[in-house]
Amino acid sequence: MVNRRSRLLTRGVAGxxxxxxxxxxxxxASVLAGRDTGYVVYRLLLxxxxxxxxxxxxxxxxxxxxxxxxxxxxxxxLALNLA
Numbered sequence: 001m002v003n004r005r006s007r008l009l010t011r012g013v014a015g016x017x018x019x020x021x022x023x024x025x026x027x028x029a030s031v032l033a034g035r036d037t038g039y040v041v042y043r044l045l046l047x048x049x050x051x052x053x054x055x056x057x058x059x060x061x062x063x064x065x066x067x068x069x070x071x072x073x074x075x076x077x078l079a080l081n082l083a
Contacts, residue, residue: 010063010064010067011064013063014060014061014063014064014070015060017056017057017059017060017063017074018056018057018060018061020053020056021053021054021055021056021057021058021059021060022053022057023053024049024050024052024053024056025050025053025054025057028046028047028049028050028053029050031046032046032047032050052077052080052081055073055076055077055080056077058073059073059074059077
């Protein structure tokens with residue numbers, strides 16, 4: 001029972017990470033393609049955030065397939081965001 005619950009939780013977290021990554025890439029790509037946001041956009045920050053969206057999606061796949069590697073990917077993402 002605990003193992004099944006843990007697996008469901010892990011897959012739920014992976015699914016949320018994937019949704020967040022896809023949303024981040026979609027929003028960033030649309031602005032990079034020229035959509036007017038109505039406010040000042042710092043292009044370098046936008047590029048970083050869009051690239052991080054790809055990293056979120058990749059980490060989600062790793063979490064789904066191999067939890068230890070997924071944890072490492074999440075830690076790297078955290079470190080990059082803090083830097």
